[in-house]
Amino acid sequence: MYNNTRGTYFSALISSLITIIFLSNSAQAQSGYELNSGWKCAPVKEVSADGTRLSTAAINTANWMPATVPGTVLTTLLNNKKVPDPFYGMNNEYIPDIYKTGADYYTYWFVKEFKETAAAGNQVYLDFRGVNYSCDIFLNGHKLNKGVQKGMFLRFSFNITPYLSKSGNNKLAVLVHPPDVVGNANGGQGGDGTIARNVGLQYTAGWDWIQPVRDRNTGIWDKVTIHKTGAIRINDTHVITNVPGIRQPEGPQKPATIRLETELSNPTSAIVSGTLSYEIDGTVVSRSVALKPNSTATIKLPDYTLQNPKLWWPNGYGPQNLYNVKVRFTPAGKAPSDQQTIKVGVREIQTSWNDHTGSREVAVNGQRVFIKGGNWVISDAMLRLSDLRYDAEVRFHRDMNLNLIRVWGGAMIERPEFYDACDRYGILVFQDLWGSGDCNGRWIDPMKKDDQWTRRKYPDDHGLFLRSAEDQIKMVRNHASLAIWCGGNEITPPEDILVALKEDILPRLDNTRWFVDYSNSEEMSRNTLGGNGDGPYGIQPLSVFWEFKTYPFNSEVGSVGINDDESLKRFIPAKNMIAPEYDESSRKSKTDSVWDYHKYIGYDTSINKYGKVKSAADFAKKAQLVNYDQYRGLAEGFTSHMWDWYTGFIIWKTQNPWTAMRGQMYDYYLDPNACLYGLHNGSEPLHVMYNPVNGMISLANNGYKPMRNMMLVVKAYDMAGKEKLITQVFCDIVPASTKRVLSVKNAMDQMAAKEGAFLSLQLLDTDKKVLSENLYWMADKNGDYSGLQKMKEDELTATARYVKPCQVEVTLHNKQNAVISFFNRISLVDAGTKERVLPAFYNNNYISVLPGEEKKIIIDYPNKGKNKLAVTVDGWNTAGNNPHLINIAN
Structure with a gap:
């Protein structure tokens, strides 16, 4: 038994914030729920019964270990204090690695009892969104999967209507096996590389930014849901928005076109006739449909012209407008059989080759976007996703x-909830498929078990890769944020997979986005x-x-x-x-x-x-x-x-x-x-900046409008806070461009030579409102920050007040004729423990305050209940060299 006090730090944080509800943009069933609690589990080596018996009342599993679902075996073991927190210290070294233990060590049975019955004429489905890596599924003594159920990146669904207990008491049993090839975590990128023989995660065998995940993330790692419908089920709706021409974020818009198709399934033995419809912005588009018995069909609805659309734009370029698209199938003379709501951003992604730069450029709604991006691996290495x-x-x-x-x-196609957040915040997504140059053979690597020719053919099952790609593309393709598909990290998939993606799967399932081969x-x-x-x-x-x-x-x-x-x-x-x-x-x-x-x-x-x-x-x-x-x-x-x-x-x-x-x-x-x-x-998006090489001050305008009549104010400060106005000049800049204004190299070199100096840049509008500002600290002639090392203590004062629930405003004021209050870290903390409130969002931080200047910082934070909060201010030259604790006024 391990004490995981530190290991549960983030789990406790999540638990304290469960009152926060984030609206999901994913398609949601009219009648459905998640099986996310009450699971039990046991290692396969401790269970003698088969799945047929385990999924009945004949076997009592009430005393089995509580299981975390969605989650992995390692997450369950951690939550039951069976292993130490692998994120703390060297604890990961004390957890057995699957390569040494054998696969059975992390092969587990998961059971779940739930109540459900099917009303006459209705259907009930059991849906899995992700199991790693293969499984067998039993319900009430019946095996649901006919063949091998394999694939970490495959959703799968079972119509369980015939197998539900008449009493409403049901028992589900799932046997989960680890990846077929677990790989030797020998210290290489992806260990010995063989982890890539699966269609799954590669980082789990270790990388230069992570130690190995000991169970290779075995488990029912994504959502398990019950979905209830009438006779007809709606699956994998596809919405395409066409936004022709070159648009501006503001003002009236020319029309956009909405195109929608969806898959309908009829598991009954009778023809079902009815109306398939969708509603957007108060308008309903519909079509009469007759579905044959025991059939599935893809139905295309009439195109709709959306007048004066509210467009979706990337962050920094315009608003992130989203429409609710309500899709419904209604049998003749009956209540809706199934319905879903999809959040759709009306926008169009374009790409073109820029001959001047020698690279591809991305445009949204006809306007090019200068890409400023970050590489993302996965939200949590143990798949504790939320x-x-x-x-x-x-x-x-x-x-x-x-x-x-x-x-x-080397990770996965991210979850719909990730894409929901990207839709909300205007973050485009460049989505790799599964593969990396390290594991898949781009380079000679003595740490790898197989040679490059062999690794180049990974994964072992190309058919599984392609089926998984089709499924995951369908899962996320409606998101406005999804902009680019990519064949893999620093290498293409094998040629047959690449050809199938480029010539069949993407043209057929999602032909509106750029596909880059690696x-x-x-x-x-x-x-x-x-x-x-x-x-x-x-x-x-x-x-x-x-x-x-x-x-x-x-x-x-x-x-x-x-x-x-x-x-x-x-x-x-x-x-x-x-x-x-x-x-x-x-x-x-x-x-x-x-x-x-x-x-x-x-x-x-x-x-x-x-x-x-x-x-x-x-x-x-x-x-x-x-x-x-x-x-x-x-x-x-x-x-x-x-x-x-x-x-x-x-x-x-x-x-x-x-x-x-x-x-x-x-x-x-x-x-x-x-x-x-x-x-x-x-x-x-609008920025004033300083080139440290030639001293040039430049402007950057990422937006689509010219910026005129701006005042550039350039000042220097010595280490004692003495101000020197270098210049101020009116300037302007055209859209989507940079502009050099003037060089201050000689002035700054001279001022900084002895012990360094500060350079302050401000860009003001005609009302003297700050549009952009920047403070640089300059080294002395030897390249050291000697002046910072002996800076006087500041004379900063700070106050804080609640602006509204879950929002605090901090005001920093520096005394006139004082030194600069330099590089202040603002933190929202628990007033008692002094621990930081996490997560918290600051509109700016690591703030420097010039002599006589006042600055305000806004802090947003999720609801943490009734804990008394405070703010700390900890700067480079904070008086007393200790963080100041500021009480928050109501």
């Missing part, structure tokens, strides 16, 4: 001013030498982002990303809170074993430029300055060459599904770090 977590993570991407998430090919294909991007790739990775001099021309649509480029001390303490034992030591001569870091285990990536010399490290907490605090600078610089460097060198960039990566210490803008526990706010700054 609406709340999806909403929080996608919202963070919106808050970073990004407009795209790429879902990486993630860094030359069909997507070609550099001046004619090839494509990705990178650079790791920490970079800021000059690299501005001056080094990389791939014109870069699918992976990234840097560092550890969180601060509060975050690290959640998964690193106190004895291991030891800061890395970088050796200048060997260019290597001496790193604690737990930091290594959690995939620390080096900050090299960048931390020492802020002064000698005193502790792990000091290291992590200084790392936030580096984080902010790196990701602001990355976004600004790419944006500065928008439509000249680049049509887009996608950061590797923006989140971690495990407690890793690299490539993340927020930690696993949804606590943001300075990377997020550096990106928030550098990626804003």
Whole structure:
């Protein structure tokens, strides 16, 4: 028995927030419910009865272990304290790995009792949205699956009407087997690579950002639902929206066309006639249908012309309008047999080749979109997926001013709830199919069991891959956010799969989106030498982002990303809170074993430029300055060459599904770090920025309207807070462009030479309202931040008040003639424990306040009940060097 106090940190957080309801955009049954509680389980080696008997009252399973469904075997074991939390410290090493134990160790029976009967003439279905990897299913003594039920990425459904108990008391038993090939987690990318012989997750055998998942995510990992209908069931509706011409986000719109078809199934022995209809914006479109007995048919409804449509736009370009499309089948003279509501964004995705950049560009509603994206692996490595977590993570991407998430090919096609969140927040999705260059043979790799020729043929079952692709495409194709399909990560699938996708499956099921054959294909991007790739990775001099021309649509480029001390303490034992030591001569870091285990990536010399490290907490605090600078610089460097060198960039990566210490803008526990706010700054749609190489101040306008009569105000501050006005000048900028304004290199070099300086940029409208602002801290002539190391304490005051339920406004005010109050981390906390409220969303953070300036920060947070909250302010030069605790006024 293990005490998983730390391991249940996030589980407890979710439990405390279950009162928050997120409206799902997925099609929902008129009459249905989820079987998500009351499950029991036992390992197969401890069960002698077969499924026929287990699914009856003859076998008492009441004393079996409580099971988590949806969930994996490992999640159930963790929740029952049978294993330690694999996300904490070195605990993962104490959990048996399936490669060594054998598959039976993680092969489990799951049972569930539920009440249900079928009214005369009605049908009841049992639906599974995901089981890893194969299973046998029994209900009330009957085996439901006729053949092998295999495929992690296959939904499957059973009409259980004939098998329901007349008493209404039913018992379901499911035997779940692990992946056919579990792979040797030998430390390679995807272990020895054989995990890719399945059509499933590859990261579970380990990667350079995660340790192996010991059960390889075996289990009933996605939703199990009961769906009740009349005679006819509606399946896999497909909605297409056509938006011709070049549109603007505001003003009256020319018409759009709505096209809809759906699959109807009639399991009865009689012809069923009725009306298939859908309703949008108050108008009903319908068609009379007669369905043959025991048949399934795809029915196309008449096209509908939607007048003056409210369009859907990516984040930063316009609103995310969504329509409810209500689909219904009504038999003649009867109540509706089945119905569903789908949220639809009216928009059209286009792509074209940009000869100037040598890359593909994406347009929405006729307007091109400069792609600013983040690479996403999966929300939780143990598949503990939730609406709340999806909403929080996608919202963070919106808050970073990004407009795209790429879902990486070593994981899965994301769940509809993820796409719901992307629809809400305007995040386009670049969706990989299953495969990676690492496992699937792109490179020679001594860690792999099979040679490249063999790995190139993975997976073993090409038919299963194609069936799974068809099914998952149908599952998510109605989402406005889905923009790009991709054959795989850094490699195409085998040729027969690729041809089937390009020439049959996608043209037949979803022909309105761009399909790129692999993630860094030359069909997507070609550099001046004619090839494509990705990178650079790791920490970079800021000059690299501005001056080094990389791939014109870069699918992976990234840097560092550890969180601060509060975050690290959640998964690193106190004895291991030891800061890395970088050796200048060997260019290597001496790193604690737990930091290594959690995939620390080096900050090299960048931390020492802020002064000698005193502790792990000091290291992590200084790392936030580096984080902010790196990701602001990355976004600004790419944006500065928008439509000249680049049509887009996608950061590797923006989140971690495990407690890793690299490539993340927020930690696993949804606590943001300075990377997020550096990106928030550098990626804003209208932006003023500074080139650290030549001192040029530039503007970027991502929008579709010209911006005129703006005042650019350029000031410098020394370390004592003394202000120097360098210039102020009126300027304007045309849509979708960047513009160089002036260089301040000589002035800033001179001012910063001794101990560094601050550069303040503000872009004001005619009412003197700030449209964009930026504060840069400049190193001295030796490249060190010597002035920051001896900065005086600030004279900041802060107040906080509740604006409305679940929203707090924080006001920061700096005294006139004081020093700059630099780099303040604002945190919403429990007033008693001082622990941060997670998740919480800040409209800005890591705030610097100039002398005489006032700034306001808005914090949104989910309802946590009646706990008393407070705000802490912790800056670089906070008086007393301790965070200030601010009570919140009503």
